[in-house]
Amino acid sequence: MTLSTSTPSNETTSAILQTAREQVLERGEGLTTDQVLEVLRLPEDSISDALALAHEVRMKWCGPEVEVEGIVSIKTGGCPEDCHFCSQSGLFTSPVRSVWLNIEELVTAARQTAATGASEFCIVAAVRGPDDKLMEQMRDGVAAIKEAVDINVAASLGMLTQEQVDDLVDMGVHRYNHNLETAESYFPNVVTTHTWDERWKTLEMVRDSGMEVCCGGIIGMGESVEQRAEFAGQLGALSPHEVPLNFFNPRPGTPFEDVPVLTSSEALLAIAAFRLAMPRTVLRFAGGREVTLGDLGTRDGLLGGINAVIVGNYLTTLGRPADDDLELLAELKMPIKAVADAV
Ligand code: SF4
Numbered sequence: 001m002t003l004s005t006s007t008p009s010n011e012t013t014s015a016i017l018q019t020a021r022e023q024v025l026e027r028g029e030g031l032t033t034d035q036v037l038e039v040l041r042l043p044e045d046s047i048s049d050a051l052a053l054a055h056e057v058r059m060k061w062c063g064p065e066v067e068v069e070g071i072v073s074i075k076t077g078g079c080p081e082d083c084h085f086c087s088q089s090g091l092f093t094s095p096v097r098s099v100w101l102n103i104e105e106l107v108t109a110a111r112q113t114a115a116t117g118a119s120e121f122c123i124v125a126a127v128r129g130p131d132d133k134l135m136e137q138m139r140d141g142v143a144a145i146k147e148a149v150d151i152n153v154a155a156s157l158g159m160l161t162q163e164q165v166d167d168l169v170d171m172g173v174h175r176y177n178h179n180l181e182t183a184e185s186y187f188p189n190v191v192t193t194h195t196w197d198e199r200w201k202t203l204e205m206v207r208d209s210g211m212e213v214c215c216g217g218i219i220g221m222g223e224s225v226e227q228r229a230e231f232a233g234q235l236g237a238l239s240p241h242e243v244p245l246n247f248f249n250p251r252p253g254t255p256f257e258d259v260p261v262l263t264s265s266e267a268l269l270a271i272a273a274f275r276l277a278m279p280r281t282v283l284r285f286a287g288g289r290e291v292t293l294g295d296l297g298t299r300d301g302l303l304g305g306i307n308a309v310i311v312g313n314y315l316t317t318l319g320r321p322a323d324d325d326l327e328l329l330a331e332l333k334m335p336i337k338a339v340a341d342a343v
Helices: 010-025 032-040 042-060 103-115 132-148 162-171 196-209 225-238 264-277 294-302 322-331
Strands: 067-076 120-125 152-156 175-177 211-212 217-219 243-246 283-284 309-310
Touching: 010 032, 010 042, 032 196, 032 225, 032 264, 042 132, 042 264, 067 103, 067 283, 067 322, 103 120, 103 217, 120 132, 120 175, 120 243, 132 152, 132 162, 132 225, 162 196, 175 243, 196 211, 196 225, 211 243, 211 309, 217 225, 217 264, 225 283, 264 294, 309 322
Parallel strands: 067 120, 067 309, 120 152, 152 175, 175 211, 217 243, 243 283, 283 309
Antiparallel strands: none
């Protein structure tokens, strides 16, 4: 673990968690960047205390419900951007082909997602930003889904213009996902074809439009623990409705294929720290948890601040079967949030 160099004493550990208890649990004020860093540096034997506190925070400020979401890729692969973790970039040798879905396939996927009890269905595309063809397909696809399935439709189509933001609102897309991916200071190590600031501008337009903002990233792409704390602080400042938390899972053929995965201790501390930074946010387990945490870690995460999951498969990697997650939620007595409550 990279956290041991400045591991705090037992007394300091208790003081860090006590301050977090008073500030976050009792007053609902998220931790600052410096305070997040303290949590990320907690020693291994206090991880369960940090997770227990994060769980109390989630139960107090978000409640017991878990938001379930399914995702479908309307356009997979062949992206012109060079995000170094992503097997959908057309610039790398990763084995993901460019594929488009048609409207009928979209509706079928939405129906299957709704059948799991999910309230959210997110349509994603591997693009820098949508072109006219994609926006046209979204208009037809969202209308067809709304006609046939009782589910909220979200979208993730890259960077947007103001006109495209307005169009998505007009279509009835209620939430837009655009991840900052990592701390601003580490972003140039991850992406060179666009800037963190360009992503931020899209997020501001989305927030101002009234659509819910969904913005998270990937933990463990080689950023320092300070940069991990910086990222939590930057997300806290954006105050998104939802934060999808991915744990880095190296993809063959990408520039980051040899970056080692996080230890489960680092991943669990990140879950606790991000929850303590954002007490009211929907904190979603997204990709990579199977690799970093395994089955046990999924349970620890759900009892450590996570209150939303993606069911089924992710975009380019296999997730856990939906039934496994739904069974786990039932066992933990965490009700699935209904469509009407999730709007
Ligand atoms: S993360 Fe998105 S923008 Fe970046 S290469 Fe992958 S699909 Fe393209």
